[in-house]
Amino acid sequence: MWAAMHDAGRGVRGVEEPELPPNLFVISLLHDLQVGNYSRRAWGVFVRDSWRRSWQTLMENPGLRRSWLRFTTAGTIGILVAGGVCARLVAPSETVLFLATSLLWWAVLMADLGLHLGLMVNLESGELRRTIGVPNMLTELRAFGSIWVAWGAHWLTEGMPIPLVFVFGVAAVTDLLDGWIARRAHVSTRWGRLYDPFMDGIFFGVAAISLAVIGVLPQWIAALVVFRYALPVVGAIAFLFMRRRTPRIRHTPWGRASSASIAATIFLAGAAAGLGLPFDRLGPILYAIVVVAAVGALLNILMRGIEQV
Incomplete structure (x- = not known):
């Protein structure tokens, strides 16, 4: 992530990363799941109680609920507007597919967000926020942008570079x-x-897979990027069930360096392809940095634990 390059020295500047406390509700659910020997009945209780807690949080916090609804509605309107622009540039069938995939992905993200509003706890005060907050909205928008990156890569092959460059910029x-x-x-x-x-x-x-498919990035770089991010996620899920406590995610210098190098490589490769600029000299240098940083981050995880990202 670009932010990683700015975070590396935050301890020196005195802005420390707040500690992530354990989630007692989740720990209790995991304990009950283990006591139930992970049976279908135990899993049913796990899902039921999780759903009830999510619904309770949504109903008992009207400010947070309104914030979620406004964000969901605004995103839907934005997608429809983008679809209108798309209709002027591409075939109707492609516009329909663009709208369908965008709305579906937005629905998935918003449903997940709605189910996890209970995680909107301020790490400094320990209180549940009344709104989602701008930082979390920006994070969601970046995740949503993944579907538009895929479309941007497709349109790049048809001679339309602006969508890809725009999404990367945002x-x-x-x-x-x-x-x-x-x-x-x-x-x-x-x-x-x-x-x-x-x-x-x-x-x-x-983004890495999309650029690899159209030949902008080497396939092995795309595979490395996917593995770099998938390992901590899979490991954290395994940690959650094996240790029966929520992982205390800590950002490390190697993790920040890896994310920053991946971000720089993907953004610059996409921008170069979109703007028709050469990338053959800079590319190999960035690929080497990505490899070194990714290996360092992965070794750090293996040696110090899955909580170190």
Whole structure:
């Protein structure tokens, strides 16, 4: 992530990353799941109680609910507007597919967000926020941008570079601002700490694959990017069930360097392809940096634990 390059020295500047406390509700659910020997009945209770807690949070916090509804509605309107622009540039069948995939992905993201509003807990005060907050909205928008990156890569092959460059530019801005705003405004949340690296993985993974499909990036770089982000996610899920406690995600220098190098490589490769600029000299240098940083981050995870991202 671009933000990683700005975060590397934050301890020196005195802006420390708030500690991520354990989620007692989730720990209790995991304990009951183990006591039930992970049977179908135990899983049913797990899903039922999780759903009830999510619904309770949604109903008992009208401010948070209104914030979620406004964000969901605004995003839907934005997609429809983008569809209108798309209709002027491409065939009707492609516009319909663009709208369908965009609305479906937005629905998935908003449903997940609605189910996890209970994670909107301020890490400094320990209180549930009344709104989703701008930083978390920016993180969600970056994850949503992954579907438009795929479309942008497709349109690039048809001689339309502007959509891809635009999406990359917006993603870069959201990546710079979400963490910066959260720390400076003291509104870092449990949701943001857990979801930011996950959303980065979605965006950069899809972006790397999309650029590899059209020949802008080597396929092995795309595979490395996907593996770099998938390992911590899979490991965190395994950690959650095996250790029966929520992982305390900590960002490390190697993790930041890896994310920053991946972001720089993907953004510059996409921009160069979109603007018709040469990338054959700069590319190999960036690929080497990505490999070194990714190996360092993965070794750090293996040696110090899955909580180090």
